[in-house]
Amino acid sequence: MTLTAETSRTLNALGMLAVCLVLVLALYYQLALYELPCPLCLLQRVGFVAVGFGLGLNLLYGARPRNYALMLLAAVFGGSVSVRQILLHIVPGTGHYGSPVLGLHFYTWAGIAFFLVIIGTSIMLLSERQYQAAPPEETEQRFGGSVLAKSAFLLMLALAIVNAVSALLECGPGICADPPTSYELIDKVESGN
């Protein structure tokens, strides 16, 4: 498979935007429908942000096999969390967490998404040509001068920060409640404790 450095960066940017879309949807359900994420749900989001780190390095300085390796490790972590949560609810009558989206719950979609990340990353690793040095004018610039790549990186960074604030408000500085019922830190501040 022949993939130029520029095409590789564009594909990585699109992958980053897809991961961002997952995080945005999760935030929408949290904020608009007041569905607080459980600890395992939060850890799946952590997995997506970790995948975003590997993608971000590919966007910043060009594709490298080690960055894809980090993405695979992150996807295996996130996928493991998803599978754990799927198994929690796989027996009929054991309930579920959150409302379904297109018939599947978020943790099931997350498991599918992490599986797709592993497949996509493996396919990207097939191309050797993407690692060849880009022209000097491109390597001197972060993101190879791509506005799409820079936007995707900054969006992921912003989503990581938003999730950090959200998790802090929900769990406080300690262990997250399981299942969560309210924003613990806000409650503490309001009650003056």
Add this chain to the structure above:
Amino acid sequence: MIALLFGLFASAMGLAWYNRLTVAYVVFGATLLVSVYWFKFHATSVLTIQL
């Protein structure tokens, strides 16, 4: 503490932005290990199993 994981990954991305790649990789690796610890903690907690 899960908030810290997001914060650390965001820091790793910030470090990568400023070309501190070695530190960024170390922060990433350490954060992923801590994430695995929290995964083990929450996956085996009594409350979760009783759901």
